[in-house]
Amino acid sequence: MPDASARQLARALGWFSVGIGLAALAAPTKVAQWVGLPGGGSQALLRAIGLREIASGVGILTKDDPSSWLWARVGGDALDLALLTRAMGDEQADRGRVAAATAAVIGLTAVDAYATRQMSQDPGGSVQDSHRSAPQEPRVASAITVSAPVGEVFAAWEGFASLPRFMDSFATVRVTDDRLSHWQMSLPGGLTVAWDAVITDIEPNERIAWRTGDNSTVSGSGEVRFRPAPGDRGTEIIFSATFDPPGGELGSKVAGLFTDPLGVKLNNDLRRFKQLTELGEIVKSDDTVVPGPNPAQPVAG
Amino acid sequence: MKATCFMGRNKVEVQEVPDPKILNASDVIVKITSTAICGSDLHLVDGYIPAVMHGDVLGHEFMGEVVEVGSNVKTLKSGDRVVVPFDIACGVCNACRNEMYSVCENSNPNAWMAASMWGHAGAGAFGYSHLTGGYAGGQAEYARVPFADVGPMKVPDGMTDEQVLFLSDILPTGYMGADLCDIKPGDVIAVWGCGPVGQFAIASAYLLGAERVIAIDRFEYRLRMAREKAGAETIDYEEQDVLDTLKEMTGGRGPDACIDAVGMEAHGHGPMWIYDRAMQAARVETDRGTALREAIMACRNGGTVSIIGVYGGFMDKFPIGSIMNRSLTIKTGQTHVQRYMRPLLERIQNGEIDPTFVITHTLPLEQAPHGYDIFKNKLDECEKVILKPGAVSATTGSYAHA
Ligand SMILES: NC(=O)c1ccc[n+]([C@@H]2O[C@H](COP(=O)([O-])OP(=O)(O)OC[C@H]3O[C@@H](n4cnc5c(N)ncnc54)[C@H](O)[C@@H]3O)[C@@H](O)[C@H]2O)c1
Ligand SMILES: [Zn+2]
Ligand SMILES: [Zn+2]
Numbered sequence: 239m240p241d242a243s244a245r246q247l248a249r250a251l252g253w254f255s256v257g258i259g260l261a262a263l264a265a266p267t268k269v270a271q272w273v274g275l276p277g278g279g280s281q282a283l284l285r286a287i288g289l290r291e292i293a294s295g296v297g298i299l300t301k302d303d304p305s306s307w308l309w310a311r312v313g314g315d316a317l318d319l320a321l322l323t324r325a326m327g328d329e330q331a332d333r334g335r336v337a338a339a340t341a342a343v344i345g346l347t348a349v350d351a352y353a354t355r356q357m358s359q360d361p362g363g364s365v366q367d368s369h370r371s372a373p374q375e376p377r378v379a380s381a382i383t384v385s386a387p388v389g390e391v392f393a394a395w396e397g398f399a400s401l402p403r404f405m406d407s408f409a410t411v412r413v414t415d416d417r418l419s420h421w422q423m424s425l426p427g428g429l430t431v432a433w434d435a436v437i438t439d440i441e442p443n444e445r446i447a448w449r450t451g452d453n454s455t456v457s458g459s460g461e462v463r464f465r466p467a468p469g470d471r472g473t474e475i476i477f478s479a480t481f482d483p484p485g486g487e488l489g490s491k492v493a494g495l496f497t498d499p500l501g502v503k504l505n506n507d508l509r510r511f512k513q514l515t516e517l518g519e520i521v522k523s524d525d526t527v528v529p530g531p532n533p534a535q536p537v538a539g
Numbered sequence: 540m541k542a543t544c545f546m547g548r549n550k551v552e553v554q555e556v557p558d559p560k561i562l563n564a565s566d567v568i569v570k571i572t573s574t575a576i577c578g579s580d581l582h583l584v585d586g587y588i589p590a591v592m593h594g595d596v597l598g599h600e601f602m603g604e605v606v607e608v609g610s611n612v613k614t615l616k617s618g619d620r621v622v623v624p625f626d627i628a629c630g631v632c633n634a635c636r637n638e639m640y641s642v643c644e645n646s647n648p649n650a651w652m653a654a655s656m657w658g659h660a661g662a663g664a665f666g667y668s669h670l671t672g673g674y675a676g677g678q679a680e681y682a683r684v685p686f687a688d689v690g691p692m693k694v695p696d697g698m699t700d701e702q703v704l705f706l707s708d709i710l711p712t713g714y715m716g717a718d719l720c721d722i723k724p725g726d727v728i729a730v731w732g733c734g735p736v737g738q739f740a741i742a743s744a745y746l747l748g749a750e751r752v753i754a755i756d757r758f759e760y761r762l763r764m765a766r767e768k769a770g771a772e773t774i775d776y777e778e779q780d781v782l783d784t785l786k787e788m789t790g791g792r793g794p795d796a797c798i799d800a801v802g803m804e805a806h807g808h809g810p811m812w813i814y815d816r817a818m819q820a821a822r823v824e825t826d827r828g829t830a831l832r833e834a835i836m837a838c839r840n841g842g843t844v845s846i847i848g849v850y851g852g853f854m855d856k857f858p859i860g861s862i863m864n865r866s867l868t869i870k871t872g873q874t875h876v877q878r879y880m881r882p883l884l885e886r887i888q889n890g891e892i893d894p895t896f897v898i899t900h901t902l903p904l905e906q907a908p909h910g911y912d913i914f915k916n917k918l919d920e921c922e923k924v925i926l927k928p929g930a931v932s933a934t935t936g937s938y939a940h941a
Binding site: 383385471472502503505506509512513516517518519521522523524525526527 | 559562563564565611629631632633636644645646648649650651654655663669672673674675683685
């Protein structure tokens with residue numbers, strides 16, 4: 239039975255793949271140094287490995303049956319092992335590092351194989367809604383262009399009064415009065431963070447700024463900027479928030495999590511605001527009504 | 540209702556599923572009278588597109604009768620006969636206003652997934668994985684169709700399903716493939732792939748003024764169709780070296796434009812082919828490049844390579860040097876079906892093109908698995924399969940061969 243923990247492991251490996259992949263693509267030389275491979279010639283290979291990692295990572299994260307993409311990881315690990323073994327024989331390679339990297343890959347291969355076996359036992363486990371617990375950068379931001387004039391878009395935003403209509407991916411928002419709103423965010427592992435947002439400044443058609451109030455498990459501040467998009471394309475909205483981790487375990491956990499995945503969630507919400515403004519309603523698909531496989535699933539039996 | 544469901548890699552089954560419902564005010568429900576299997580469906584079923592889930596309803600080429608209408612639909616009513624574009628587009632965003640419907644900014648509720656693969660997201664599409672929104676597909680008895688005033692086009696009286704069904708995808712796709720080539724008088728166009736999309740690319744290249752069209756494949760019956768029905772000269776790539784033959788046929792210049800109507804599951808020979816299969820199996824790359832690489836290498840200096848075959852992710856050994864040093868232009872995209880539907884309907888009505896020539900098999904919906912089998916494995920000279928919901932009782936166990 240692929241219990242929650244098997245799925246969590248698959249998820250972690252998925253994000254791990256994406257992370258490694260991006261690193262190998264962006265900084266192949268660094269990664270090469272890190273695993274002890276000589277520079278130059280190994281870059282193309284590392285880039286290829288990077289692409290494979292991203293593809294299998296996304297596959298693991300988005301497939302309802304991640305096992306086939308997990309097997310791809312195992313296959314990939316085998317390839318990496320072969321590579322590293324060859325590097326061991328290479329004159330220029332730093333044997334110590336290559337050995338360490340090889341050990342790490344062997345370990346990973348075991349973990350991959352384990353996760354794959356667990357997931358293969360019941361391919362039904364979904365690994366959507368995943369979050370990466372990633373490097374510390376407690377700023378989250380996202381931007382979108384809405385094809386309507388700034389005045390209209392700013393008015394539709396209504397201070398924060400419109401937020402409950404489209405914010406539910408990043409956080410759920412309850413608006414108490416025209417300056418005060420209550421935000422609640424669910425994090426992986428059953429953690430919940432809540433804060434009051436107090437609007438500190440409104441510049442019509444340009445900016446709404448806020449900071450957290452007293453009843454908050456995090457403290458921070460943020461702003462929403464509005465500006466005309468060049469070429470008559472409407473209005474650009476840039477939403478950003480910075481959180482100061484208050485210290486302690488919760489704080490750093492929270493800080494660690496306020497990164498890309500939250501940006502993605504924030505972007506989901508901004509897209510919904512765009513739909514409301516441009517179309518008058520939020521677009522639904524079978525997937526948004528019942529997340530996961532189509533609700534037009536075969537009727538049981 | 541009955542629907543064709545993805546039940547795992549290479550496993551398609553017709554299952555009983557709940558009927559679709561109106562979810563947005565601009566939706567209609569269509570009772571499907573004809574639907575088709577596409578080369579794009581093969582990429583899904585073969586497992587090369589991520590985020591397909593067990594039970595997902597397949598199919599993106601369909602037409603039928605409107606049976607239920609959302610409260611905000613202005614141009615359609617119950618009883619209207621419509622053909623539906625495979626890409627879902629809102630009609631009002633910046634992309635739609637520029638007729639770039641397949642990159643609509645509002646129709647993909649799972650945009651985040653697509654953006655994590657591709658940097659930005661494209662439009663939603665029917666029955667085409669959760670990356671494109673998780674919309675149930677149209678190889679079924681009914682389908683929910685969003686943005687009913689934007690996508691679906693009413694079918695004029697007196698036209699058969701077979702005449703207009705392919706306006707949902709492959710006719711506009713072949714046409715866009717040729718349109719992207721910016722064809723000038725005297726141009727020689729080469730088309731890789733003689734599947735249904737390739738056939739329409741050939742025919743469209745002639746409609747747009749090409750002097751000669753050369754088609755490449757390895758299945759003789761498909762090459763024959765390209766010669767006899769679409770008017771191409773042909774190359775069997777198992778018999779002839781494609782690059783050498785094209786040089787000879789074009790006085791050494793190479794074709795003025797090359798159209799890739801093959802996509803990510805390209806077949807091939809030699810070390811590159813083995814390399815691609817291995818890399819794809821290990822997921823080092825997701826897309827096999829035998830056809831596209833060849834199209835690039837073949838193109839004349841300063842020419843255009845038009846990619847309408849579908850690619851999903853990453854390709855290895857992409858000949859960027861050939862593109863850069865020889866001033867090639869690459870043009871591509873999922874088809875902006877809504878842009879081409881009406882002008883192509885007129886061309887069908889004027890008798891300039893008769894898209895029914897690609898149909899080789901008409902099957903009841905229940906035989907969709909058989910349809911996938913013969914289409915994928917090129918059995919029984921299969922070129923294009925049409926499925927008919929509700930046509931089972933009389934024809935169970937057999938299929939019409941047009
Ligand atoms: N851009 C779009 O919006 C869009 C729409 C529809 C289909 N498509 C894509 O168009 C492609 C073709 O679709 P189809 O329905 O015609 O599929 P198909 O599978 O029937 O046709 C593909 C053909 O390519 C041939 N082929 C394979 N390798 C080749 C090679 N190396 N050289 C020459 N020919 C080769 C095959 O033998 C086959 O006949 C697919 O990738 C499909 O996904 C794109
Ligand atoms: Zn299609
Ligand atoms: Zn749009």
